[in-house]
Every structure is written in C-alpha cells, then in structure tokens.
Amino acid sequence: MKRALLIAVAAVGLIAAEPAPAPDRPLPDAAQEARAKRLFEDIRCVVCQHEAIADSPAGIASDMRGLVRDQIAAGRSDQAIREDLVRRYGDFVLFTPPMRAGTWLLWFGPFAVVLAVGALLLTFARRRKAEVAPLSPEEEARLADILFEGQLRRDPDANRSDD
Structure with missing residues (x-):
C-alpha cells in the first residue's frame, strides 16, 4: 500500500513538473546578440521576479529571451521591444519602471x-513632559504639618533604613 502511494505521488510530481526550456539560439549577428544580452539584463523574469531573464532558468524566461531575439532580428528598436513587453506583462517586467x-x-x-x-x-x-508647578506656600505648610505630626501611616514591613 505504501509503495503504491509513493509511486502515485512520484508520478504526479513528474507530470506536474515544468518541462525543461528549449536551449537558447543566439542571433547570427554578434552586434544584435550583444544588444539582446543588454536588453536581457533590464527585463525581469515574471516567475522568479528577482532575476533578469538573462539569469533565470524558468521556461517563461527562455520564451521571453526568444521573443526579444525575434524582435531584434525583425529590426525593432529597444524602446519598442520594452513597450511590447510592458503591454504583455505590465510595468513590473522592467527593473526600472517608467515614471x-x-x-x-x-x-x-x-x-x-x-x-x-x-x-x-x-x-x-x-x-516634553508636563512640568509640575511648584507647591504654593499654603501647600508647603500643609505638607510640613503632615510630615511633622506623623499622620503618615508608615509601612509596617519597612525597616528604618528604608526611610
């Protein structure tokens, strides 16, 4: 029973796994390929979100690299390529979104x-903390009377050294 369950879980894991992306096919013109690689560094992978499509192993990043290469080969400008990607994926696809x-x-x-x-x-x-107003002469006299007359109830547990 356990063996059948493990086989079923492994089969589901294999089915659900993303297929490996197709290998990149660089452009035949070295100048166009260099331009594509510069663009790859400015475009965010929509799966990884913290990586440029140049560094991302995700399948969608491979597709995006192919799309950029196709548009460069078709003669589109860098700005037009960026605008197309923003149209498809939103401003988030650029590492420096437009203002x-x-x-x-x-x-x-x-x-x-x-x-x-x-x-x-x-x-x-x-x-600031609220400043306490000084005692009036009447209040000082009253306080002195209370202290002198011993009207204060002393703590029975206190020692003489605690006073």
Missing part, C-alpha cells in the same frame, strides 16, 4: 515612508 501616475508609489513610496517615520520621531523627541 507615470501608476508607478508613483514605486518611485516615491519609500521616501514618503522615511519622511513619515522621521516626522513621527521628531514629534516624539520634541514632546
């Missing part, structure tokens, strides 16, 4: 958070 209203949070969000935290810290640093 527009939809990406302001990406560009200015970290600065806004730092400024807000700095303002809070400055506010708390400048906040």
Whole structure:
C-alpha cells in the first residue's frame, strides 16, 4: 500500500513538473546578440521576479529571451521591444519602471515612508513632559504639618533604613 502511494505521488510530481526550456539560439549577428544580452539584463523574469531573464532558468524566461531575439532580428528598436513587453506583462517586467501616475508609489513610496517615520520621531523627541508647578506656600505648610505630626501611616514591613 505504501509503495503504491509513493509511486502515485512520484508520478504526479513528474507530470506536474515544468518541462525543461528549449536551449537558447543566439542571433547570427554578434552586434544584435550583444544588444539582446543588454536588453536581457533590464527585463525581469515574471516567475522568479528577482532575476533578469538573462539569469533565470524558468521556461517563461527562455520564451521571453526568444521573443526579444525575434524582435531584434525583425529590426525593432529597444524602446519598442520594452513597450511590447510592458503591454504583455505590465510595468513590473522592467527593473526600472517608467515614471507615470501608476508607478508613483514605486518611485516615491519609500521616501514618503522615511519622511513619515522621521516626522513621527521628531514629534516624539520634541514632546516634553508636563512640568509640575511648584507647591504654593499654603501647600508647603500643609505638607510640613503632615510630615511633622506623623499622620503618615508608615509601612509596617519597612525597616528604618528604608526611610
């Protein structure tokens, strides 16, 4: 029973595994291939998200590299290739997204958070404790009477050294 279960789990794992990407076919022109490799460094893998498509082993990264090479071979400009990828995958596909209203949070969000935290810290640093007003002469006299007359109830567990 255990053996059959292990075989079934292994079979499902093999079926669900992503097939290996097709090997890259570099462009015949060395200048075009160098241009493609520069573009690969600026484009984010949509699966790995922290890697450029140049370094990603994911199948979609291989497909994206092939797409970039095909567009370079067709004579499209770097800007046109980037715009096509943004159209397909969104601004996230570029490591440096364009500055527009939809990406302001990406560009200015970290600065806004730092400024807000700095303002809070400055506010708390400048906040002073409320100063206690000195006792009036009547209050001082009353306090002296209380202390002199012994009206204070002493702690029965206290030693003389605790006073």
